[in-house]
Amino acid sequence: xxxxxxxxxxxxxxxxxxxxxxxxxxxxxxxxxxxxxxxxxxxxxxxxxxxxxxxxxxxxxxxxxxxxxxxxxxxxxxxxxxxxxxxxxxxxxxxxxxxxxxxxxxxxxxxxxxxxxxxxxxxxxxxxxxxxxxxxxxxxxxxxxxxxxxxxxxxx
Amino acid sequence: xxxxxxxxxxxxxxxxxxxxxxxxxxxxxxxxxxxxxxxxxxxxxxxxxxxxxxxxxxxxxxxxxxxxxxxxxxxxxxxxxxxxxxxxxxxxxxxxxxxxxxxxxxxxxxxxxxxxxxxxxxxxxxxxxxxxxxxxxxxxxxxxxxxxxxxxxxxxxxxxxxxxxxxxxxxxxxxxxxxxxxxxxxxxxxx
Numbered sequence: 001x002x003x004x005x006x007x008x009x010x011x012x013x014x015x016x017x018x019x020x021x022x023x024x025x026x027x028x029x030x031x032x033x034x035x036x037x038x039x040x041x042x043x044x045x046x047x048x049x050x051x052x053x054x055x056x057x058x059x060x061x062x063x064x065x066x067x068x069x070x071x072x073x074x075x076x077x078x079x080x081x082x083x084x085x086x087x088x089x090x091x092x093x094x095x096x097x098x099x100x101x102x103x104x105x106x107x108x109x110x111x112x113x114x115x116x117x118x119x120x121x122x123x124x125x126x127x128x129x130x131x132x133x134x135x136x137x138x139x140x141x142x143x144x145x146x147x148x149x150x151x152x153x154x155x156x
Numbered sequence: 157x158x159x160x161x162x163x164x165x166x167x168x169x170x171x172x173x174x175x176x177x178x179x180x181x182x183x184x185x186x187x188x189x190x191x192x193x194x195x196x197x198x199x200x201x202x203x204x205x206x207x208x209x210x211x212x213x214x215x216x217x218x219x220x221x222x223x224x225x226x227x228x229x230x231x232x233x234x235x236x237x238x239x240x241x242x243x244x245x246x247x248x249x250x251x252x253x254x255x256x257x258x259x260x261x262x263x264x265x266x267x268x269x270x271x272x273x274x275x276x277x278x279x280x281x282x283x284x285x286x287x288x289x290x291x292x293x294x295x296x297x298x299x300x301x302x303x304x305x306x307x308x309x310x311x312x313x314x315x316x317x318x319x320x321x322x323x324x325x326x327x328x329x330x331x332x333x334x335x336x337x338x339x340x341x342x343x344x345x346x347x
Contacts, residue, residue, distance in 0.1 A: 001176055004199045008184070022179055026171035033167045061165040086162050090206075105172075 002102055012099040019101070023108020024115075031113035034060065046142050047071070049119065050078050053110065053140075062086055066138075079126060082136040093130045101125050107138065118146045170282060177307045193310045200314020201321070208319035211253050212245075239345055242323050243270050250319055255279075268345035272316075273338070279312065280305050280337035302333040309339060316341055 005015045038056050043049045047068075054066035063086065070079040087103050101107075107123040114121050122141040127133035176196060185192040247259035251274075261273035283305050309331035317329045326346040333339045 001172070001199050003202060004195060008195065018179070022172075022175045025178065026175050030167060030171055033165075061168050063162060063164055086164055089162070109171075 002100075006097065006100070012097055016099070016101050016104050019104035020108040020111075023105035023110075024112035025108075026105070027109035027112025027114075028116050030061070030109060031116045034113065045075070046119070047075055047078075049114070050080065050140060054080050057113075058082065076142040078140055080138040080140055081127075082138070085129070085136045088130055091130060098131070101128060102130050103128070103136070110138070110140065115146075118148055120144050120146055170279075173279060173308065173311060174282075176311065181307050193307075196307075196310040197314035197317070200311040200316075201318035202314075204315035204318020204320075205322040206318075207254065207315065208250070208322040211250060212323070239268075239325055240264070242320060242325050243272075243343065245323070246316060246319060247272060254315065268347065270343040270345075272341040272343065274340075275338045277312075277337050277339045279308050280333070280339060283308065283336060305333045305336055305339070306331070309333070309341075313341065316343065 002015070002019070005018055006012070009015050009018065034057060038052075038060060040052055040056065043052060050068045054068045058064050058066045058080075064082060064084040066080045066082045068078050068080060071077070085103065087106070091102060093100060093102065103125070107125065110123045111121055120143045122143060124139050125137070126139040127135050127137035129136055176199065180192040180195050181189060185195070243262070243264075247262055251257065251259050255274070255278045257274075257276075257278070259272045260275045261271075263271040263273070313329040313331050317327060320327050320329075320343065328344045328346065329341060330344075331339055331341050
């Protein structure tokens with residue numbers, strides 16, 4: 001799919017964006033699957049959310065675990081380091097695709113899933129082994145909690 | 157491949173295949189359904205080729221000793237004696253690996269056309285259409301279902317075409333939905 005997108009778009013940045021959008025669309029549905037299978041209670045704070053994603057989410061969907069690290073001072077930003085990444089089995093990036101984030105779908109999935117549980121976030125790749133780094137590291141940043149909107153007003 | 161096999165959740169694959177259809181058919185090429193179909197089929201073709209590479213059973217690893225002492229391991233590919241053998245491989249091993257079941261019915265006209273029927277195609281089981289209220293609506297619903305479901309068959313057609321091409325059988329593959337979730341794949345071998 002990534003290969004086809006590269007052929008269709010030819011611009012690596014555009015492909016990165018498409019992958020993120022596709023991931024987002026997948027994520028907004030995946031969260032229902034996750035919540036129905038995972039048996040987790042509502043997270044009281046973002047630190048818990050990150051842990052749940054790393055230990056339960058990744059395990060359930062990709063069969064790997066991640067470690068949470070590098071928290072910022074007010075606990076709104078952290079890193080998720082994957083110990084393994086099944087998406088990149090058999091994959092090598094050629095010279096012509098240097099700006100590509102092959103696994104950008106993952107960023108979108110997490111962003112989409114969290115938005116469905118009222119958190120607006122920014123998810124980016126900090127380290128990517130396909131680009132020569134030594135690990136797969138996602139940087140997860142909480143932008144804001146979105147107040148839940150109820151479709152019915154109490155006083156109607 | 158078996159011993160080191162990794163698994164991911166099936167919902168990931170469902171998510172990707174559905175999103176691939178949504179992206180190509182609704183977002184990128186909404187006014188050109190044929191182009192969208194060709195793109196998705198092309199993705200399937202690439203994947204099918206690679207899957208065939210990895211799924212063909214390895215009967216023995218032949219060790220070949222070169223004159224200057226290099227040792228090369230080559231895979232001894234099973235000799236598919238004719239097209240029917242390859243098609244049967246698709247119906248049994250390939251389908252079992254990709255869709256967790258075998259093809260239910262295989263028909264051929266013995267002149268290069270094969271029809272593979274799957275009475276419960278895994279990727280169509282997720283599609284539902286609203287229940288019809290009247291008999292005339294029922295006809296429309298079946299048609300709508302066939303059209304809606306058809307988009308999800310471009311990728312599998314490509315998978316089959318890619319696998320067959322890799323195994324030395326150039327062909328064209330199309331699909332039809334009679335009634336969800338049953339569908340047929342029609343393989344036309346190119347001479």
